Amino acid sequence: MDASNAMLQRVEEIIDSYGCKRENIIAIMQDIQAEYKYLSRETLEKIAEKLGIGVAKVYSVATFYENFSLEAKGKYIVKVCNGTACHVRKSQPIYDGLREYLQLEGKQKTSADQLFTLETVACLGACSLAPAMTINDEVHAKMTPESAIALLEDIRRKEAVQNA
Amino acid sequence: MPECALTRTQFHLLQTESKDLLAAQKLKVLVCAGTGCVANGSMKVYDTLKAACETRGLNVCVALREEGGENSVHLKKSGCHGFCEIGPLVSIEPLDILYTHVHPEDCEEIIEKTLLGGEVIDRLLYHKDGQAYQRRDDIPFYKLQHRIVLRDSGKSDAEEILEYIANGGYSAFEKALFEMNGEEICKTISDSGLRGRGGGGFPAGRKWESVRRNVSDVKYVVCNGDEGDPGAFMDQGVMEGNPHSVIEGMLIAGVATGATEGYIYVRAEYPLAVKRLRIAIAKAEELGLLGDNIMGSGFSFHMHINRGAGAFVCGEGSALTSSIEGKRGMPRVKPPRTVDKGLWAKPTVLNNVETYANVPQIVLNGAGWYRSVGTENSPGTKTFALTGNVVNTGLVEVPMGTTLRQVIYDIGGGIKDGKKFKAVQIGGPSGGCLTEEHLDLPLDFDSLKKVGAIIGSGGMVVMDEDTCMVEVARFFMNFTQNESCGKCVPCREGTKRMLEILERIIRNEGELEDLDTLESLANTITEASLCGLGQTACKPVLSTLKYFRNEYLAHVVDKHCPHCNGRKRHLEINPKLCRGCGKCKRNCPMEAISGELRQPHTIDVTKCIHCGACWGACPFGAIDAIEEEG
Amino acid sequence: MAKGVMIIDGQRVPFDGEKNVLAVIRKAGIEMPTFCYHSDLSTYGACRMCIVEDERGKIDASCSLEPRNGMVIKTNSARLLKHRRTILELLLASHNCNCTTCEKSGKCHLQALAHQFGVRHVRFTDTREAAKIDSSSPAVVRDPNKCILCGDCVRVCEEMQGMNIIDFVNRGSQMRVAPPFGRMLSETNCISCGQCAAVCPVGAITVKNEIGDAWRAIHDPKLRTVVQIAPAVRVAVGEAFGLPAGDNVLHRLVTALKLMGVDEVYDTTFGADFTTISEAEEFKARLQAGGPFPMFTSCCPAWVKYLEKENPKYLHNISTCKSPMEMFAAILRDKYAAKDAEDGKRTYHIAIMPCTAKKMEAAREEFKHDGRPDVDLVLTTREIVDMINESGIRLEELDMEAPDLPFGMGSGSANIYGVTGGVAEAVVRHCVPDKSRNALREIAELGLRGDEARKEVTVHLGDQELKIAVVHGLVNARKLLKEMDEGKAFFHLVEVMTCHGGCVGGAGQPDGLNAVKIRRGEGLHAIDDASLVKRAERNPVVSALLNEMGEHKAHELLHVSYVKD
Known part of the structure; x- marks a missing residue:
C-alpha cells in the first residue's frame, strides 16, 4: 500500500472515530492535521464523502480557520527579500527564477517533491547584502538568479545522496 | 431513570474523606504548572524534585488518596499563580513559603534545607526594595488583590478533583441540585448582580432566566473559552488552574435552566487548558458528578470540549455556536437571540469562563456576600491580564471599582525603567485607550463605558512615553482586519481601508483628509456592522484620535514621528575623514552616493533609505548620522 | 405570525404575518435597498443596506428584524443615508467598475443603487489581486472581480438545489466565492442550472452570452436559421417590455424573430407532444414489464446531469426519451437533410429556452x-x-404572427411542460383511456399542479394504482432520492424539474421572485385551457409523422440512453 492510500485509510479511521458527524468536522481536521501537518485535497474530499456534505463546504470551513494548512511546507523554506534595497537590486528576477526552477504555478509555494517552499519576506535588514535570500533562516548575500538556483540544486543533490 | 453512580450520601462521605486526607498531608510541594511557568521549565523542576526526593528515601505521593506515612512529601502540579514573570514558582505548605525563579539545580537545596530542615532559603524568595517576602500573600502584587475566581489558583492541584472537593468544591452544585429550584438559582444570580465577564457585561441572571422560561426539548450551556485578545490570558489561568470551578458553574447553569448538555469552546492556542479540562471532565464523570441522574436527583448533564481553530471572531456568541456546529465561524443576524435560538437553534446559556467560575461561590455564599465586593452596578471582582511596559506583568483579580492607578502602580509596580505613563489599552482590539487623566477612574462596566472604553475580557496593556499611539492603533486595526470574518460589508471592506490609511500615515505618507476619512469610516463600521467585532473594531483608532491627535499630526503634517522615526536624522560623509575609496558608493543599494575617486564623496539624502550599508562599508569611519534639531 | 401596527417614517403601517420589517417597509411603499436579501432564500444580513433606525437611535438591518406592534422606525435618517453611501463606496472600491462593457450593465443592482444614492466619487483604490474569469461552464461565466460577496449564489446553490458547487473561501478581506481548490466550474459537479446567475445582483455570475453567434447565423446568407421556442419563454419575454408576467406573447415573438431575419420559427411544443407520447408508451411498457420504477422524466438536462455526476445508479430509472428540444431538433435534422441538399443552404437550428442547462444539453455528445x-x-x-x-423592436407594439407550419403547433398538454407538474399531467392525459372533458378536469384536480415542493398523487389505471410524484427544486428531488434509498418512498412515475416552479423559473428567464414564477405558470395553464387540442396524440402533425416514421426510426430519433456501461 502506498503512502497516500495509507493516509486516506488513517483519515477514514479518524472520521469514523467521530461517528461521521458533521458537527465534528473541525475536530476531525485538527486530528488529521496533527498527524499529517496539513490537509491534502484528497483528505478534504474524503471528509466530504464520509460526512455527506459538499467538498465546497469542507473547503470553505478549512479556509476559514487560520490553523488549517492546505499546503504541505517543504523541508527547506526559501525566503527572498523584497525590501526596498533588495527590490532595486533586482530581487524579483531571483524570485521569478526560483519559481520557474521549482516549477511553481499559480499560488503554489511548495515544490512537487516537497523539498522547497518559496516565500518572500519584507526586509531582512541585510540591505548591504542586497539582494538577499534565506534558506531555513540562514542568510545568503548578493544573490543572482543563477547563484540562487545553484544553491537549491546543491541541496537537491545532497538530499538525493542521503536518500540513496 | 438510570442508576446513579454516586448517591448524595456517598458524595458527603467523599467530602469528609477528601477534607481529612488534605488535612492529613504534612508536607506539600506545589510546582506551578501554568503555561508561563511550564515555558520557563517548571516541569523539569517537578521531575528533578521528584527524583531527588526519592533518592533521599522520601515517599513521594502524587494523588490525594496516596498515603505515604511519616516520611512522605505530597508533590503537586498547581495552577497558575498569575505572577508568571518570577516563575518557575514553587510553594511549600504548610510552611507558607513561595520560592521564585526556581531551577532544577535549586532542588537539592530545597529538599535539604526547607523540606528536611524547615529552613527558608532567602535567595529564592521574592525580593523588592531590599525586602524579602516569604508568604505569597504579603507580596505587594498579591496583597492588594481580591481573589474569588483565582482563589485556588496556585494553591491546589489542578488535576486532583478530590482536592477541589476538599476545598468545598461541588457543594454549591449539590446545594443547587437539592435545595433550590431553577427560579431560585436564577434569582440568586440576578440578585448577586453578576455581569458577563466576556466583555458585554450583560446580567448573567437575566440571561439564565430567559433560557429557563423558554420551553424546549433540548437546551444547552455553552462556555466561551475562546479568549483571543492579544495580551489577555485570564481565562487560560482559570481553565488551567481551576477547571472544576468552570465545570461546576456550568452544571449549576444547567440545573437552573433545565439544560442537559454543556460545551466548552477553548482557544486552539491553549493546549494545557484543554488537557486540564479533559482530565477534570473525566474525573467528574468517573465520580458521577457528570453523567446521568447525578446523585440520584434525576438531573443529567454531559460535557463536551471543542477546540477552536484560530478565529478570533469565534469569541462572538453566534460565531462560536456556528463553530461548535462545525461551520464557518461567521456571526449571524440577531434576533433571534442566543437565549432563544443558540446552539442548534435551541435555547442556550452562553457565558465566558470567568463568569461561570464566579457562580459556585455566589450560590454557596449568597448574593449579598457577592454584592459586598465591588461596586453597586458592577459587583464582584474582575481579573485582568496586566501586560506591556509595566514592572509586574501577570494575572490580577481586583474588586470592581479599583482604580487604574491602584492596578498599574500598586499592584503592577509602576512603569518599567522609570519611564512615564502614557496610556493603557483596556479590552484589547475592541477597547479604547485611557490616559493619565483617567488613572483615578474606577474600573467598572459603566465608568469605562462613559469614557469610550470597555472592560472587555480584561486585557490591560500599559504603554509608556516612548510608545507611538498611531502605531498602537495600527496594530489593533491590523489584528481586527485579519480576524474579520468577511461577512458584512462595513467590517470587511471598511477595516481594510482603515488599515490601508493607517499604514500610509505610519509611513508619513498620509494627508490631513485621511483623518476625516478614518473618522467617517469608523462611524459607519461602528454603527452598521453586523456583530460586536465590527461594532467595536474602531475603538482603538477613535480613542487614539481623540486623546493623541497630535501624534497623528506628527505623522501627517510633520512627516516625522519622534517615537517611530526618532529624532530626525540623516547620513552624511565627513569630508575630512573620507579618502574617496568608493567602497560606500559600491555598497549603496540606492545609488545615492556620488564622488570621484580619491575625492570626498557625498550622499544624496533624497535617495538614501538609511539602510546603513555605507556605514558598514567605510573603513575610515567617515559616515556620520546627523541628528536634526527640533 | 404576528399582527399589529408599526410606525415607519411617521406613517402607521399595519402588518400581518410579514416575516421581517423589510417586507413591512416595502408594503408601505418604500423601496428598501438590499443586495443580500432574497426572499426565496434564508436571511443573511450582511450587506447592511437595509438598515433602519429605531427611536433610541439603534441601527439594525430590517431584513433580520421581526415586526413588533408599536415599533417605531426611520428608514431614511441622515445617518442611514450616510452609511448606505459609505457601504456603496466601499463595495465599488473592491469591484471591477468597467460598467459600460459589463454584461450586467443596466441590470446591475450595485450600479443602480450607486446611482440612486448619488455616489459620484470613490476615495479608495482597488488593491485586490485580479482574479481569473471562469468561462469553463457551458451555461454561466464567473467573474470574481465583480463579486460583492452577498452570498446569494452560495445560498441558492445549497438551499434550492442542494448542490454546494461554490461556497465562501477564506475569510475577511481575503474572502471569495469560488469552487473548492481554485477549480473551474467545469471541474466540479455543476449541473449548469444557472440559478447562481439568476440571483447574482451584479455581473459576477452571468449567463453565457451567445448573441454574437446568433447574429452571425442570421446574417449568413448560406445558412437557414430555424428557431424553436420553448413554452416557458412565451409567458416571460413580455415582462421585459412592460407586459404582465404570464401574458402569452408567442405570436409577437414570432413577428419579432422574422423582423430580425430568422427564416423559420417553430414551437418546441411540437417536440413536447412527441415526448408525451413516447414517454407514456415507455411508461406503459414498464408497467407491463414490472419496472424499473420509478420512471423519472428526462426533459430537464440539469436533472439528468445531476444523476450522472452524483447519483448514477438512478440513471437506469430515467426515461429514455429525449427532451422536447432534442426530439424537435432530431426530427428537424431528419426532415431538413433533403431540403438542405436541395437548396444548398445549411440549416442552423436555434432553440430559445428559459434554461441555461439547455446550452449544456445541446453540446452533449449524444445529440451530435x-x-x-x-x-x-x-x-x-x-x-x-x-x-x-x-434591433430596436418594441415587442409590445408588434402585430401577431403564428409560428410556421408544419412544426409550429403543439397541444395544450405540451404548453404545460413549462410548469411544474405539466409533464406528469400530459403523460397521465395520454395514459388514461377516458378521453372525456370530465376526465380532463379530474386529472387537472389530481394535485399535480401547484407550488408545493413535492406533490404526490395516486392515479387509477384499470385495476392498477399508480403512484406519481412531482418535485421541483433539486434539493427536493435529492430528499426524495434519499427516501427511496432508505426504502421509505415508492413511486411509479416521478417528474423532476431542477428549478423551482419548473421551466418558468429557469435561470434563463428575466429576474423574478417566486410570485412571478407562479404567474408565468398560470399563463401556461391558461394557454392549455384555451387550446382546442389538449392531448399530444390529437396533434395531427405529430400522429401523422409517427405513423410515417415507424417504430425503428422513431426509436432512433426520439430516444437516448444516458447509462454508461
Whole structure:
C-alpha cells in the first residue's frame, strides 16, 4: 500500500472515530492535521464523502480557520527579500527564477517533491547584502538568479545522496 | 431513570474523606504548572524534585488518596499563580513559603534545607526594595488583590478533583441540585448582580432566566473559552488552574435552566487548558458528578470540549455556536437571540469562563456576600491580564471599582525603567485607550463605558512615553482586519481601508483628509456592522484620535514621528575623514552616493533609505548620522 | 405570525404575518435597498443596506428584524443615508467598475443603487489581486472581480438545489466565492442550472452570452436559421417590455424573430407532444414489464446531469426519451437533410429556452451527428430580449404572427411542460383511456399542479394504482432520492424539474421572485385551457409523422440512453 492510500485509510479511521458527524468536522481536521501537518485535497474530499456534505463546504470551513494548512511546507523554506534595497537590486528576477526552477504555478509555494517552499519576506535588514535570500533562516548575500538556483540544486543533490 | 453512580450520601462521605486526607498531608510541594511557568521549565523542576526526593528515601505521593506515612512529601502540579514573570514558582505548605525563579539545580537545596530542615532559603524568595517576602500573600502584587475566581489558583492541584472537593468544591452544585429550584438559582444570580465577564457585561441572571422560561426539548450551556485578545490570558489561568470551578458553574447553569448538555469552546492556542479540562471532565464523570441522574436527583448533564481553530471572531456568541456546529465561524443576524435560538437553534446559556467560575461561590455564599465586593452596578471582582511596559506583568483579580492607578502602580509596580505613563489599552482590539487623566477612574462596566472604553475580557496593556499611539492603533486595526470574518460589508471592506490609511500615515505618507476619512469610516463600521467585532473594531483608532491627535499630526503634517522615526536624522560623509575609496558608493543599494575617486564623496539624502550599508562599508569611519534639531 | 401596527417614517403601517420589517417597509411603499436579501432564500444580513433606525437611535438591518406592534422606525435618517453611501463606496472600491462593457450593465443592482444614492466619487483604490474569469461552464461565466460577496449564489446553490458547487473561501478581506481548490466550474459537479446567475445582483455570475453567434447565423446568407421556442419563454419575454408576467406573447415573438431575419420559427411544443407520447408508451411498457420504477422524466438536462455526476445508479430509472428540444431538433435534422441538399443552404437550428442547462444539453455528445449538434445554438429568454432590444423592436407594439407550419403547433398538454407538474399531467392525459372533458378536469384536480415542493398523487389505471410524484427544486428531488434509498418512498412515475416552479423559473428567464414564477405558470395553464387540442396524440402533425416514421426510426430519433456501461 502506498503512502497516500495509507493516509486516506488513517483519515477514514479518524472520521469514523467521530461517528461521521458533521458537527465534528473541525475536530476531525485538527486530528488529521496533527498527524499529517496539513490537509491534502484528497483528505478534504474524503471528509466530504464520509460526512455527506459538499467538498465546497469542507473547503470553505478549512479556509476559514487560520490553523488549517492546505499546503504541505517543504523541508527547506526559501525566503527572498523584497525590501526596498533588495527590490532595486533586482530581487524579483531571483524570485521569478526560483519559481520557474521549482516549477511553481499559480499560488503554489511548495515544490512537487516537497523539498522547497518559496516565500518572500519584507526586509531582512541585510540591505548591504542586497539582494538577499534565506534558506531555513540562514542568510545568503548578493544573490543572482543563477547563484540562487545553484544553491537549491546543491541541496537537491545532497538530499538525493542521503536518500540513496 | 438510570442508576446513579454516586448517591448524595456517598458524595458527603467523599467530602469528609477528601477534607481529612488534605488535612492529613504534612508536607506539600506545589510546582506551578501554568503555561508561563511550564515555558520557563517548571516541569523539569517537578521531575528533578521528584527524583531527588526519592533518592533521599522520601515517599513521594502524587494523588490525594496516596498515603505515604511519616516520611512522605505530597508533590503537586498547581495552577497558575498569575505572577508568571518570577516563575518557575514553587510553594511549600504548610510552611507558607513561595520560592521564585526556581531551577532544577535549586532542588537539592530545597529538599535539604526547607523540606528536611524547615529552613527558608532567602535567595529564592521574592525580593523588592531590599525586602524579602516569604508568604505569597504579603507580596505587594498579591496583597492588594481580591481573589474569588483565582482563589485556588496556585494553591491546589489542578488535576486532583478530590482536592477541589476538599476545598468545598461541588457543594454549591449539590446545594443547587437539592435545595433550590431553577427560579431560585436564577434569582440568586440576578440578585448577586453578576455581569458577563466576556466583555458585554450583560446580567448573567437575566440571561439564565430567559433560557429557563423558554420551553424546549433540548437546551444547552455553552462556555466561551475562546479568549483571543492579544495580551489577555485570564481565562487560560482559570481553565488551567481551576477547571472544576468552570465545570461546576456550568452544571449549576444547567440545573437552573433545565439544560442537559454543556460545551466548552477553548482557544486552539491553549493546549494545557484543554488537557486540564479533559482530565477534570473525566474525573467528574468517573465520580458521577457528570453523567446521568447525578446523585440520584434525576438531573443529567454531559460535557463536551471543542477546540477552536484560530478565529478570533469565534469569541462572538453566534460565531462560536456556528463553530461548535462545525461551520464557518461567521456571526449571524440577531434576533433571534442566543437565549432563544443558540446552539442548534435551541435555547442556550452562553457565558465566558470567568463568569461561570464566579457562580459556585455566589450560590454557596449568597448574593449579598457577592454584592459586598465591588461596586453597586458592577459587583464582584474582575481579573485582568496586566501586560506591556509595566514592572509586574501577570494575572490580577481586583474588586470592581479599583482604580487604574491602584492596578498599574500598586499592584503592577509602576512603569518599567522609570519611564512615564502614557496610556493603557483596556479590552484589547475592541477597547479604547485611557490616559493619565483617567488613572483615578474606577474600573467598572459603566465608568469605562462613559469614557469610550470597555472592560472587555480584561486585557490591560500599559504603554509608556516612548510608545507611538498611531502605531498602537495600527496594530489593533491590523489584528481586527485579519480576524474579520468577511461577512458584512462595513467590517470587511471598511477595516481594510482603515488599515490601508493607517499604514500610509505610519509611513508619513498620509494627508490631513485621511483623518476625516478614518473618522467617517469608523462611524459607519461602528454603527452598521453586523456583530460586536465590527461594532467595536474602531475603538482603538477613535480613542487614539481623540486623546493623541497630535501624534497623528506628527505623522501627517510633520512627516516625522519622534517615537517611530526618532529624532530626525540623516547620513552624511565627513569630508575630512573620507579618502574617496568608493567602497560606500559600491555598497549603496540606492545609488545615492556620488564622488570621484580619491575625492570626498557625498550622499544624496533624497535617495538614501538609511539602510546603513555605507556605514558598514567605510573603513575610515567617515559616515556620520546627523541628528536634526527640533 | 404576528399582527399589529408599526410606525415607519411617521406613517402607521399595519402588518400581518410579514416575516421581517423589510417586507413591512416595502408594503408601505418604500423601496428598501438590499443586495443580500432574497426572499426565496434564508436571511443573511450582511450587506447592511437595509438598515433602519429605531427611536433610541439603534441601527439594525430590517431584513433580520421581526415586526413588533408599536415599533417605531426611520428608514431614511441622515445617518442611514450616510452609511448606505459609505457601504456603496466601499463595495465599488473592491469591484471591477468597467460598467459600460459589463454584461450586467443596466441590470446591475450595485450600479443602480450607486446611482440612486448619488455616489459620484470613490476615495479608495482597488488593491485586490485580479482574479481569473471562469468561462469553463457551458451555461454561466464567473467573474470574481465583480463579486460583492452577498452570498446569494452560495445560498441558492445549497438551499434550492442542494448542490454546494461554490461556497465562501477564506475569510475577511481575503474572502471569495469560488469552487473548492481554485477549480473551474467545469471541474466540479455543476449541473449548469444557472440559478447562481439568476440571483447574482451584479455581473459576477452571468449567463453565457451567445448573441454574437446568433447574429452571425442570421446574417449568413448560406445558412437557414430555424428557431424553436420553448413554452416557458412565451409567458416571460413580455415582462421585459412592460407586459404582465404570464401574458402569452408567442405570436409577437414570432413577428419579432422574422423582423430580425430568422427564416423559420417553430414551437418546441411540437417536440413536447412527441415526448408525451413516447414517454407514456415507455411508461406503459414498464408497467407491463414490472419496472424499473420509478420512471423519472428526462426533459430537464440539469436533472439528468445531476444523476450522472452524483447519483448514477438512478440513471437506469430515467426515461429514455429525449427532451422536447432534442426530439424537435432530431426530427428537424431528419426532415431538413433533403431540403438542405436541395437548396444548398445549411440549416442552423436555434432553440430559445428559459434554461441555461439547455446550452449544456445541446453540446452533449449524444445529440451530435457527424460532429454537429442537432441544436446549433441555445439562446435564453434574457438573450432574446437583448436581441429584440438591440434591433430596436418594441415587442409590445408588434402585430401577431403564428409560428410556421408544419412544426409550429403543439397541444395544450405540451404548453404545460413549462410548469411544474405539466409533464406528469400530459403523460397521465395520454395514459388514461377516458378521453372525456370530465376526465380532463379530474386529472387537472389530481394535485399535480401547484407550488408545493413535492406533490404526490395516486392515479387509477384499470385495476392498477399508480403512484406519481412531482418535485421541483433539486434539493427536493435529492430528499426524495434519499427516501427511496432508505426504502421509505415508492413511486411509479416521478417528474423532476431542477428549478423551482419548473421551466418558468429557469435561470434563463428575466429576474423574478417566486410570485412571478407562479404567474408565468398560470399563463401556461391558461394557454392549455384555451387550446382546442389538449392531448399530444390529437396533434395531427405529430400522429401523422409517427405513423410515417415507424417504430425503428422513431426509436432512433426520439430516444437516448444516458447509462454508461
